[in-house]
Amino acid sequence: xxxxxxxxxxxxxxxxxxxxxxxxxxxxxxxxxxxxxxxxxxxxxxxxxxxxxxxxxxxxxxxxxxxxxxxxxxxxxxxxxxxxxxxxxxxxxxxxxxxxxxxxxxxxxxxxxxxxxxxxxxxxxxxxxxxxxxxxxxxxxxxxxxxxxx
Numbered sequence: 001x002x003x004x005x006x007x008x009x010x011x012x013x014x015x016x017x018x019x020x021x022x023x024x025x026x027x028x029x030x031x032x033x034x035x036x037x038x039x040x041x042x043x044x045x046x047x048x049x050x051x052x053x054x055x056x057x058x059x060x061x062x063x064x065x066x067x068x069x070x071x072x073x074x075x076x077x078x079x080x081x082x083x084x085x086x087x088x089x090x091x092x093x094x095x096x097x098x099x100x101x102x103x104x105x106x107x108x109x110x111x112x113x114x115x116x117x118x119x120x121x122x123x124x125x126x127x128x129x130x131x132x133x134x135x136x137x138x139x140x141x142x143x144x145x146x147x148x149x150x
Contacts, residue, residue, distance in 0.1 A: 034148055083129050
């Protein structure tokens with residue numbers, strides 16, 4: 001009987017020790033269909049031609065954030081925060097004064113953070129509890145047309 005208990009303990013010990021209670025659980029960021037065409041020559045999109053510009057678009061789970069970064073590159077991200085992405089306030093907002101993306105909502109012109117997560121314009125986390133970068137979408141540039149899809 002003692003040998004059987006010892007054998008059982010030796011078999012279960014690696015399973016128990018593989019659990020790390022301090023490691024955050026990473027929830028997948030919910031997705032949605034994205035298939036957008038943006039004509040940068042149209043008046044409603046012409047300001048996007050300037051590096052450092054951005055725009056919120058419909059699509060995905062909670063919307064798409066399109067960024068024309070200061071290097072002239074284009075990036076498109078899901079607006080759902082990587083930390084607790086299923087909570088109602090888990091929405092990416094642009095903080096243009098700090099040149100970063102934050103998780104929260106605007107109420108009456110003031111920002112209410114959902115968590116302390118902050119991201120750079122490249123979608124990588126720079127602060128807060130978020131364990132993952134923002135979900136990104138593919139972008140293809142052909143002339144003055146941008147095609148964004150997943």
